[in-house]
Amino acid sequence: MSSILDKKENNVATITITVTAEDFSKALDAAYKKNRGKFNIDGFRKGKAPRRIIENRYGEGVFFEDALDEAFPSEYEKAIEEHNLKPVNMPAMTKLDSISKEEGATFTIEVELEPEFELGEYKGIEIYSTEYEATDKDVEDELERVREQNARLISVEDTEAKDGDTVIIDFDGYVGDEPFEGGKGENYPLVLGSNSFIPGFEDQLVGKKAGEETDVNVTFPEEYHAAELAGKDSVFKVKIHEVKAKELPELDDDFAADISEFDTLDEYKESLKKTIKEQRENNLKGAAINTIIEEVCKNTEIDIPKCMIDRKTEDVKAQFEQQIMQSGIDPKTYYEIMKQQNDGKNEADFDALFVEQAEHDVKQDLVLNKLMEVESFDVSDEEKEAEYENFAKAYNQKVEDFKKVLDEATENYIENFIKQRKLFDFLIENAKVKEEEKEEK
Structure with a gap:
């Protein structure tokens, strides 16, 4: 040849x-x-x-x-x-x-061919600090969240329901004098204030007691997924069987021992502080990387082949429609609903947005790959071994067992994962930290 x-x-x-x-x-x-x-x-x-x-x-x-x-x-x-x-x-x-x-x-x-291009400036880009120190309030807020997760529901007699309570209800919905599909339920647990029902429904149950019956009058939203109900006035006949209030656990050593690996509340708090710091810093780093990559993309001219945009557009649209279907709505129906709303977007308008997103994503991928190529990070055997242990732990495996089934594709993925992490650290280290904008009092 x-x-x-x-x-x-x-x-x-x-x-x-x-x-x-x-x-x-x-x-x-x-x-x-x-x-x-x-x-x-x-x-x-x-x-x-x-x-x-x-x-x-x-x-x-x-x-x-x-x-x-x-x-x-x-x-x-x-x-x-x-x-x-x-x-x-x-x-x-x-x-x-x-x-x-x-x-x-x-x-x-x-x-x-994959386009050849020169990278725009990628050092000295302004970002906010990626360092964070967890405060006592952060820990207190997290403790309250954990208490909420571990709360018990206690049935309360002769007590008015309030936001946050759970009411056990039967309901029958009518438009005019006609019942409609999906408008009936029995012994349904509804958390007041969760906004899981039609707007206004839960508000009308606040102040009610167990054993009471009431009519709830609401209007279905214009964008409601069932077109035959959209914008219609309706009435729900509701019977309240039970009102349940949350009972939060006491914040003490017993609580810490029950929900964590620690014996005392102080030890648990210290662990929470470290976890919060790590999570916040990861979020800040993610935001900083997004800022840097977006800025590099703005500074970089690339003539992207149409076939790359077309292929990515198909992926973006397929992913979007998959999410719509997981919500129980047919994509065609969704596009029709959107068209009837004030913005009047039709499927062609969405297609234009998919193309725009695809252009952004392809350019970002090309820039990231070019940065990896230009900076050319090495990965040591020790770094690979450490990452194998992390992956094995994530899959609840021993590292030896994980490595036995490690194929070339997974090995390459892990190596690129390490290289990308090094690239992100490099970009942050070479960025310029700017002062946080303080709110005016």
């Missing part, structure tokens, strides 16, 4: 590839074996006719096209490797220059 890079401009490479007579002969033989079952030749069982007999009957070039298909993948890969190209789509054969048993085959292909 030989190949010539004819030209390389506007992210497109034109390559002329020559398949030797010897390699083409092997491809012809493979094409014959794959396709001989398609031919009926008198005097031979189907699929048993020799190649020369089929070629005599149908012409010397009967297997040429299939032979090219056989030879193309390996010859293409060799050419790409030889010229150190990074294709971003499947190549297209634009010209068959020559083909014969004696001379082999020569053809020309075009392939779109």
